[in-house]
Amino acid sequence: MNNKKIKAGITVFPGSNCDADVYRVLNEVFGLSASFIWHKNKIKDLGGYDFIVIPGGFSYGDYLRSGALAARSPVMEYVKDYAYKGGIVLGICNGFQILLEAGLLSGVMLTNDSLKFECKDVYLKTLNTETPFTCALKKDSLLKMPIAHHDGNYFAEKKIIESLNHKNTVIFKYCDENGAITEISNPNGSMYNIAGISNENGNIMGLMPHPERSSEKILGSEDGGYIFQSIIKYIKER
Amino acid sequence: MRNKILTVTTVNEEKMNKKAFIKIMLKDEVLDPQGKAVLSVLKSSGYDNVKDVRVGKYIEVDFAGEVKDGHASLKEEAEEISEKILSNPLIEEFTIEIK
Numbered sequence: 351m352n353n354k355k356i357k358a359g360i361t362v363f364p365g366s367n368c369d370a371d372v373y374r375v376l377n378e379v380f381g382l383s384a385s386f387i388w389h390k391n392k393i394k395d396l397g398g399y400d401f402i403v404i405p406g407g408f409s410y411g412d413y414l415r416s417g418a419l420a421a422r423s424p425v426m427e428y429v430k431d432y433a434y435k436g437g438i439v440l441g442i443c444n445g446f447q448i449l450l451e452a453g454l455l456s457g458v459m460l461t462n463d464s465l466k467f468e469c470k471d472v473y474l475k476t477l478n479t480e481t482p483f484t485c486a487l488k489k490d491s492l493l494k495m496p497i498a499h500h501d502g503n504y505f506a507e508k509k510i511i512e513s514l515n516h517k518n519t520v521i522f523k524y525c526d527e528n529g530a531i532t533e534i535s536n537p538n539g540s541m542y543n544i545a546g547i548s549n550e551n552g553n554i555m556g557l558m559p560h561p562e563r564s565s566e567k568i569l570g571s572e573d574g575g576y577i578f579q580s581i582i583k584y585i586k587e588r
Numbered sequence: 589m590r591n592k593i594l595t596v597t598t599v600n601e602e603k604m605n606k607k608a609f610i611k612i613m614l615k616d617e618v619l620d621p622q623g624k625a626v627l628s629v630l631k632s633s634g635y636d637n638v639k640d641v642r643v644g645k646y647i648e649v650d651f652a653g654e655v656k657d658g659h660a661s662l663k664e665e666a667e668e669i670s671e672k673i674l675s676n677p678l679i680e681e682f683t684i685e686i687k
Contacts, residue, residue: 415676422673451676458678461621505618505679 351586358384359399361429361445363420367407368442371562376403379565380578389425396428400585401438401482404429404445406498406560416459416501417447426452438482438581439554443499446546446556455547455556456514457506462499463539469498471571472537472559474545475525478518481552482584483577492529493522493573495559497537502558504540504547514547521555522546606651608666609685610674613644618679647674662686 358376362369369386376384387393387402396402409420420426426448433439433454441449449455462468476484476491487493506514514520523543526535536543538558546557561574614620620642627641649669651662659665663686670682 414674418673418676458676460618460679463619463621465621465625507678 353381363409365408368405396432404441406443417451421451441556459501460503474522486580494571495564502538504544608649610647
């Protein structure tokens, strides 16, 4: 299967600002056919897309709560239908916050415990490689990717955390450069260093770090590219 | 005649112009970093008797018409709005006053 045949949709809300980065990486770096889906788009059936990316940014200026307003916009109803039918959905940074607010993933993002906007490279440990987002990775692989967020402090009640652990749906944790999951390598106070989770079925993933900003050598890391390579591999093999 | 019309308008306005005053606070068990930051500034400004600060949101919702179908009262409608959209029940709780 030619990469060009893989169709990706990138949702765009007022205030999205990583949409063009995702577009570039998917089209230019990986040679896919990616296009934008404006939030007022009237195409209700997203079934023509092989996967959907909800990019980062500050949708609706982070008003009310990060991701809260975007999660209730019409296009998210279509994304929900798509996801419930098993469609692959990746939410990056604000996209992760939108997935949480939309109820497609469990938990919520609080303000970073540092109270600062954290913008730096972090290391991630891959905990589950049996998802469309990680199938090109080996278990425990370390990935270097940048974060850039103010509300990335993952919080969930005990019941939800137990369920995430039980179902193996914590996909990535923040760690140090040797792979040790430590308090000091946790950039935002996130519970158990959680950086990325999926739903039970594994077709929806939220990730705080930015793979689209780390898919080209010139940007300092190509590790984020493994996320997109995994999606491509998964689609080609399914 | 004119007076009569004015009276009718006033009655309608009274009926329609209800507001919900909604206060949203983080639950006690959820750390409030913003409150902690304000607390530390208050303390360093000499208000050393301040024990804790919590920061929340105050939202006014102005209703222009009758209560939405399927709701017994504006209070009930405001509760639904607060629960579904204005607050995140995982971390926040709210109180509503209708005036």
